[in-house]
Amino acid sequence: MRAAVLTGFGAPLSVRSVPEPRADGGEVVVEVLATCVLPYTGEVFGGRRDYPLEPPVVPGPGGVGRVVRVGPDATRLRVGDLVWCDPTVRSRDDALTPDIMLQGLSSRGEGGARLARHLPDGAFAEFMRVPTENVHPLPPEALDDPARWSCLVVYAIPYGGLLAAGLEAGxxxxxxxxxxxxxxxxxxxxxxxGAGRVIAPGRDRAALDLLADRFGRRVRPVELTGDEETDRDAMSAAARGPIDVVIDLLPPAAPSSVTRTAAMTVREFGRVVLMGGVGMLGGADLALPYPWLMRNSVTVRGRWSCPRTANVGLIRLIASGTLDLSPDRIRTFPLDAVNDAIAYAAAHGGPFDRTVLTPRAG
Known part of the structure; x- marks a missing residue:
C-alpha cells in the first residue's frame, strides 16, 4: 500500500510503498477514505510543538473508512462497514489509569510511548490498523461525504470537554x-x-463576526483588549447573568493570563475545563488564586481528548442534524499532495476551515 511517512522532524513527508497492515486479535484494518489535517500539523512535523512521535512513522489522527479485515474477537463489525476510527488509544491492562496515545500524533509518558510503538501508524495511508474498540459504525449517509465526517476529530475534543463539565441544557x-x-x-x-448562550471572546473581529452570523443571538462575541480586568468585565457583561462553564482551547502560544481572565468569570460552584496548549512552550503558570477557587467552590479539571463512549454520542448528534457540519468549508487533497495539504491547513486554520486528505477517494 501507499502511505505518507514522516522520516524526521523538519523533513517533508515522503509518499512511498509500505507493507499493508494485518489485523491480529483485538484489531481491525480499515481502508482510509478521508482523514482531517489539523491546522497545527506542520508545527508538529516541524518539531516546533515537541510532540513525542518517533520517526519514521505514518502520521494522521483518526479517519473515516471501510473495514477490510477484522480480528477473531470482533462480534459486530463486518467487512465493508463504514466506520469512524477514533485516534485516542488506551491501554487495556489498567481500567483506572490507562496509558493513552493519539494514534499517528502524540502520546503521554512511557506507557503511551509503548502503545505508540505497537500502533505507530496513523491515517495518512491507504490502510490503517486500529484497535477494535476504537472503530465506530457510521450511518449510511456518511458515505455521501466522508471528508466532512472525518472532521469529527475536531469536534470530538470540545465534546469531551463539555461532557466533562457536565453541561446542562440552558x-x-x-x-x-x-x-x-x-x-x-x-x-x-x-x-x-443545548447551551442557552455562548460567550465568544477573541481578538479577531472578522472571526467573531463569523460566529455571530452563523449562530445568531445565542452567541455573544467579546473583542478582547489584553487588559485582564477590562476583559473579564466585558465577558461577564456579555453573559447577562452567571457563566456556568468555561472551556479553554487556546493554543500553546497564548499567554496564561488570557486563560486566567476567562476562567475567573465563572460563577460560584461553576466549572472550568482546560483542554488547550497553554504553557506547553513555557511561560508563566496559570496561577488561579487559591482563595478564589476555595471560597467560590469552583471545579477546575483537565481533559485530554474524549472518552470512548463520546464517539457514539457525537455520531448521533451529527446524523440527526443537531450538530450541523454543512457550513464547514472543506478542502480535500489526494495522498500524493499531503505536503500541500499540511501547508494549506496551516494557512487556513480559522473557524470552520477544514483540510482533508483522501488516501482512497473514489
Missing part, C-alpha cells in the same frame, strides 16, 4: 479561544448540546 458557556479552529468547534458543540 446553561451559559464561555469558550476561551473561540475564534480558533478548535474553539469555534466548541461554540458549535456547546449550542448543539
Amino acid at each position: 446553561e451559559t458557556v464561555l469558550v476561551s479561544g473561540s475564534t480558533g479552529n478548535l474553539g469555534s468547534a466548541a461554540v458549535a458543540m456547546a449550542l448543539a448540546m
Whole structure:
C-alpha cells in the first residue's frame, strides 16, 4: 500500500510503498477514505510543538473508512462497514489509569510511548490498523461525504470537554479561544448540546463576526483588549447573568493570563475545563488564586481528548442534524499532495476551515 511517512522532524513527508497492515486479535484494518489535517500539523512535523512521535512513522489522527479485515474477537463489525476510527488509544491492562496515545500524533509518558510503538501508524495511508474498540459504525449517509465526517476529530475534543463539565441544557458557556479552529468547534458543540448562550471572546473581529452570523443571538462575541480586568468585565457583561462553564482551547502560544481572565468569570460552584496548549512552550503558570477557587467552590479539571463512549454520542448528534457540519468549508487533497495539504491547513486554520486528505477517494 501507499502511505505518507514522516522520516524526521523538519523533513517533508515522503509518499512511498509500505507493507499493508494485518489485523491480529483485538484489531481491525480499515481502508482510509478521508482523514482531517489539523491546522497545527506542520508545527508538529516541524518539531516546533515537541510532540513525542518517533520517526519514521505514518502520521494522521483518526479517519473515516471501510473495514477490510477484522480480528477473531470482533462480534459486530463486518467487512465493508463504514466506520469512524477514533485516534485516542488506551491501554487495556489498567481500567483506572490507562496509558493513552493519539494514534499517528502524540502520546503521554512511557506507557503511551509503548502503545505508540505497537500502533505507530496513523491515517495518512491507504490502510490503517486500529484497535477494535476504537472503530465506530457510521450511518449510511456518511458515505455521501466522508471528508466532512472525518472532521469529527475536531469536534470530538470540545465534546469531551463539555461532557466533562457536565453541561446542562440552558446553561451559559464561555469558550476561551473561540475564534480558533478548535474553539469555534466548541461554540458549535456547546449550542448543539443545548447551551442557552455562548460567550465568544477573541481578538479577531472578522472571526467573531463569523460566529455571530452563523449562530445568531445565542452567541455573544467579546473583542478582547489584553487588559485582564477590562476583559473579564466585558465577558461577564456579555453573559447577562452567571457563566456556568468555561472551556479553554487556546493554543500553546497564548499567554496564561488570557486563560486566567476567562476562567475567573465563572460563577460560584461553576466549572472550568482546560483542554488547550497553554504553557506547553513555557511561560508563566496559570496561577488561579487559591482563595478564589476555595471560597467560590469552583471545579477546575483537565481533559485530554474524549472518552470512548463520546464517539457514539457525537455520531448521533451529527446524523440527526443537531450538530450541523454543512457550513464547514472543506478542502480535500489526494495522498500524493499531503505536503500541500499540511501547508494549506496551516494557512487556513480559522473557524470552520477544514483540510482533508483522501488516501482512497473514489
